[in-house]
Amino acid sequence: MLDRAGINQIGRNLKNAGTLGLSMRLRLFLFLIVLVITMVLGIIAILFFTGILTAGIDESAKLLEKEFSRTFRKASEQYGQFSVHAVEYSKELSKSVENKLHGLGLNVTDLQSHPEILEDLIGCEYERALFSLQKSKCSGIFMILNATVNPKIENAENSRVGLFIKNMEPNILSSSSPTILILRGFPSIGRKYNLPLHAQWRMEFDITDASYYHMPIEQAAEHTLPLSRLYYWSPAFFLPGTSEEIML
Numbered sequence: 001m002l003d004r005a006g007i008n009q010i011g012r013n014l015k016n017a018g019t020l021g022l023s024m025r026l027r028l029f030l031f032l033i034v035l036v037i038t039m040v041l042g043i044i045a046i047l048f049f050t051g052i053l054t055a056g057i058d059e060s061a062k063l064l065e066k067e068f069s070r071t072f073r074k075a076s077e078q079y080g081q082f083s084v085h086a087v088e089y090s091k092e093l094s095k096s097v098e099n100k101l102h103g104l105g106l107n108v109t110d111l112q113s114h115p116e117i118l119e120d121l122i123g124c125e126y127e128r129a130l131f132s133l134q135k136s137k138c139s140g141i142f143m144i145l146n147a148t149v150n151p152k153i154e155n156a157e158n159s160r161v162g163l164f165i166k167n168m169e170p171n172i173l174s175s176s177s178p179t180i181l182i183l184r185g186f187p188s189i190g191r192k193y194n195l196p197l198h199a200q201w202r203m204e205f206d207i208t209d210a211s212y213y214h215m216p217i218e219q220a221a222e223h224t225l226p227l228s229r230l231y232y233w234s235p236a237f238f239l240p241g242t243s244e245e246i247m248l
Helices: 004-020 024-050 052-103 108-113 115-123 126-136 187-192 211-222
Strands: 140-144 159-167 180-184 197-202 204-206
Touching: 052 108, 052 115, 052 126, 108 115, 115 159, 115 187, 126 140, 126 159, 180 187, 187 197, 197 204
Parallel strands: 180 197
Antiparallel strands: 140 159, 159 180, 159 204
């Protein structure tokens, strides 16, 4: 039989066990957490196996695919329209330049031998370029002649005279603030038409590794093709000396 001292020792041990163990409130809280997690997992499993959850994912994927196709089709149509405008502008520009040179008793191959006519020749084409730019709603338009103003300057073999008009707001038909800038070209054009020069303006183009310049010329030299088959879209690149990322 246990004496009084033994009974007291057992009581103290039980008391210590209750103190070191989990309280009833904490046990109930943990039980509720386990119950909630089990219910959530059960609901997810039911939605997954019945197809309700995967149906939503499949529907979202179809919507994204449809939106991508629509965007791609719209971009293709837009670039097709740009190409049509570019070919039309090229035809008019070529005819205009040839007529002006013919009036001076020159042809295209004489351009480099007469750098004194380049400024007037390009300046006369500004209004045509601006009209084509606004008509096409592009962000820029350019022309390059196979000549340089000063063949003695450094890197003259890769320098070509021309005109690049930048439209900062191509989707705005009219604006109180000027949106047309001269990115490449003679500064006299800007003065004549009250146009600011771009902050990264240069007078001539650097055609070093310029596929948009070399490839059409090479194709025209190798093949007798109409202009409608000689246009070329370059990959996006930064115009040398600027932070302008463009496709020409």
